[in-house]
Amino acid sequence: MxxxxxxxxxxxxxxxxxxxxxxxxxxxxxxxxxxxxxxxxxxxxxxxxxxxxxxxxxxxxxxxxxxxxxxxxxxxxxxxxxxxxxxxxxxxxxxxxxxxxxxxxxxFRAFDDVVPLLDALDARGISYGAVSNNVHDYQRAKLDAAGLERIKVLVGIDTVGVSKPDPIIFHEGVRLLGAAPERTAYVGDNLRVDAAGAVAAGLLGVWLDRTDNPSPVREDSMPVPADVHTIGSLAELLGLL
Missing domain, CATH: 1.10.150 (DNA polymerase; domain 1)
Incomplete structure (x- = not known):
């Protein structure tokens, strides 16, 4: 990497x-x-x-x-x-x-691969959070309902007044984690908005193309940029870190 x-x-x-x-x-x-x-x-x-x-x-x-x-x-x-x-x-x-x-x-339910990954990130001392194209309070309630209260850092579109792929929203998440863009990965199911958007913002862009559960917003016509990493489940993310 x-x-x-x-x-x-x-x-x-x-x-x-x-x-x-x-x-x-x-x-x-x-x-x-x-x-x-x-x-x-x-x-x-x-x-x-x-x-x-x-x-x-x-x-x-x-x-x-x-x-x-x-x-x-x-x-x-x-x-x-x-x-x-x-x-x-x-x-x-x-x-x-x-x-x-x-x-x-x-x-609301978390995918089966979420909690094991968060446990592994905790064990490695890697901080984590979420950046979403929805408003903060709605997504906070969603995370909590899905049993993901442990995700404390959350940036919504109302937090900074822009949505992905604007670099500002990615950078706010990075700032709240106390990290640097070049040492932060962003993982999402939308190739254009999430992965390519993160790369343009200076982060490591990771496209989650779930093998057994393709995203409803999957864009088959868009080629995967060379600087985007693709994983088939969150379990594969540790191999990139």
Whole structure:
């Protein structure tokens, strides 16, 4: 790798927390009564489309063009349209979002490889934290619900007023860890925003391309930059450090 690493920063969704699985469980919990005709394959496709957000509504939220609830409802409406379902009217959409927001935290779980890695980092004296493209308090509650209270350093988009891949948000995480960018690794499931963005900010960029659970935002058309490291699970990260 060519350099020593003193600290590691992580993305949260699909890196530490299995958000797609939580979304799938929540979509079923909230919509099962109205979608009794859905097969298991139908639910998988519905969840995958909702999580992937191909129309970029979450990006519009990050850019300030939508609020958080609106981007979620628009993702749902697109998934419903593709499944041949009628769109929800405004009242039904508001009620759906309220029910979804209430149910979702019950399903937050850390991936199986997270705690063993954090234990190993603790044993080696390597500090760690998280930098996320969501607001701090929402992601703090998510980490805690997933049993990851031990991750104390957390930077959200409201912390510095920018989102990844802006270098400022990476550098704030580095600063809070008391490290230097060139001695800090950043690990995330989004090749462009996380790994390539970290490299551009002077960090070691690590793309987590889970072998058994590909990210819903995987960009197959984007070549992996030569200065980005790729791992198939978090268990492989120690080999880079």
């Amino acid at each position: 060519g350099r020593s690493i003193d600290a590691v920063l992580f993305d949260i969704d699909e890196t530490l927390v299995d958000l797609q699985a939580a979304m799938g469980s929540t979509l079923q919990a909230v919509g099962a009564a109205d979608l009794t005709h859905f097969t298991a394959a139908d639910w998988d496709a519905y969840t995958a489309l909702f999580a992937a957000d191909p129309q970029g509504h979450y990006e519009s939220y990050l850019a300030g063009r939508l609020d958080f609830a609106d981007q979620r409802v628009l993702r749902l409406q697109h998934a419903r349209e593709q499944a041949g379902l009628a769109p929800l009217d405004s009242d039904a959409a508001r009620a759906w979002n309220d029910a979804y927001e209430q149910a979702l935290p019950r399903y």
